[in-house]
Amino acid sequence: MVALQPGKRRIVASPGAWLVWGVVAFFLVNLAGVVGSVLVSSFGTRWFGTWVPEGFTVQWYADAWRSFGLLDVVIVTLQVSLLVVLISVLIGLPASYVLARRSFPGKRLVYFAFLLPILMPPITYGIPLATVLYKYGFAGNMSGVVLANLVPSVPFVILTMTPFIEQINPSIESAARMCGAGMRALFLRVLGPLLVPGILAASILVLVRTVGMFELTFLTAGPDSQTLVVALYYSMSAAGIRAQQSVDAMAVIYTSTMLVLLVIALRYVNPTQLVARVKEAPEP
C-alpha cells in the first residue's frame, strides 16, 4: 500500500459516494448515448430501427462540406470571432485596468452597466439591437454580426481581466513610473507581458463564446454572414431538405472545432479558479 501524500484523498466507497458516483455515471452514459448516436449516425449509411447502421461511410462529411458551402461558413465564423476577440480585448483591457486600480465616484454604476449585458438573456437586448442595427444599415452583413457579438464580449473581457490585473503588484507599476515610464510604455512593456496569460485566457473564452453564440448572430446575420451555429440551425430546422446524416456530420464538425478550442483554453485557464482564486498544490 503506497502511502498517500497528505491532502490526497482516495475515493472511499461509502453508500453516499456510491449514490453520487452512480448518478454521475448514469448522466455520463446517457450523455455518451446522445453524442454517440450523432457520431455513429454521421458515419452510417442506412439506419432504420437497428442498433447500428448497415454500413459506414464518410460520404456525409464530403456531402456536408460541399452542399452547405461549409468552407465559406467556416471562414466567416473565423473572421467574425477573431474580429470580436481583437476588438473586445482592445476596448476591454484599458477599462479593466481602471476598474482594477482606481476608485472614483460612480464606479459601482459603471460596473453595473458592464454587468447588465451578461445578465440579460441575449434575445432581450438582441431584438432591439437588431432593430437599431437594421435602422443604420449594419445588420444583414458581417459588421452587424461583429457589433452584436461584441455586446456581451466586451463586458466579459472586462470581468475576467479585472482579477488578473488586481493580482499584479502595484509597486511594479510605481517602480516603472519612477524610472520614467509613461502610460504607453507602462502598458506595452510592463503590464502587457505580465498580462499575457490573462489576455490569452480572456481571448480564448471570448472565442469559444462567440463561436457558440447563437441568438445574436441569428438575429443580425444575412445570408452570407452566417456563422457555423446559425448555418447548422437553419439546416436542421429545414427538415427534409437535408439528409439527417449530413446535418449530423456538420454538428460533429462544429463540436470538434469547439472541443479543440476548449482544450486549448483549458491549457491556460484552470476552470475552477475563475471565480474563487484557490491556490492548489501543483501537480506532481
Next chain:
Amino acid sequence: MTATLERAERTPQTPALRHRLAERGVDRQLLLLAPAVLFVALLFLYPFFYGLQLSFAPEEGGPLASYAAFFTDPYQRNTIWITLGLSLPAALLNVLASVPIAYRMRGSFRGKRLLTTVLVVPITLGTVLTAQGLLNFLGPAGWFSKILLSLGVDDPVRLVGNYWGVFFSLVITGFPFAFLLILSYLSGIDPTLEQAAATLGADWKQRFRHITLPLLAPGLATTFCLAFVLAFSVFPSAILVGNPAGETRVLAIAAYQAQYEQYNYSLAAAIAMVMGAVELIVIAVVLLWRSRLYTGSTGGKG
C-alpha cells in the same frame, strides 16, 4: 534638481479644478474607461432604451397597447409561465446536483483532472448537436427506447418533442457550467474549518449543515442566478427538441415570432422588455435572499 525646482516655482499653488477632481479620483487616466463606456452606451443602453420607447409606441392604440396585447392574450401570456416552468427547475436541478458531486471532488485525488474535463466537455456540444443527439437517442427508434424495450417496458415514454426534450437539453448544457462554478466555490472554502469541527466531534452532517453550507450559500446564489440566466434564454432547443407551438413556446419564441413573422416591432420590443423584467425579478429575489447571508472571504487554502 534645479530644473525641477524652477518648474515647481512656475506653477502657482492654487488648487485648480483638475486637482480637486484628482483628489476624488477623477483624472485623465479615467479616459481609458471611455471606449468601453461609450461602447456599452451605444450598443447596449441605446438599443435598450430605443426598444423600451418602441414598446410604448405601437402603430395603433395607446402607448400601452403592445403590453395589453401581450397580457390579455393567454397564448402569449402563458409563455412567461412556460419559460419559468422550464428554466427554474432546470437551474435548480443543475445547481443542487452539482453540490454533492463537487463535495466529493474537493481536494485532489487521482483522475480528478480527467473527471473535471469529462464533466466540462458538454459545454462544447452546442445546441444543435445536443438536439440531434437527443432526437436520435431518445426518439422512438433510438437506443434509449431500445434498451427500455429489451428491459420489458412496452410503452416507451415520449421524451422528445415536448417539455422533457427541452428540459434534458437544458440539463446537458447547463450542468457542466453550474458544476464548474460550484466546484470552485467549494474548493475556496478552507478545509481546516471542517477539520476543526471534526476534532470537536461533529459528524459529516453537522459539518455540512453548520460549516460548509453557510459558507457555500452565497456561491450557490450566484451560481443559481447564472444557471437561471442560461436556462431562461433558451431558444433554439425549444424549437428543435420541443414543441414550439405549445408546451415549450417560451418567451424568446414569442418575441422572435412577433419581430420576424408578424413584423410587429412594438410587440416584439414589449415581449423582450417583459422577458428582461421577469428575469431581473427572479435574480433580484435570489440576490435579496443572498444579501441576508454571510458575505466575505471564505478563506482560501493558500
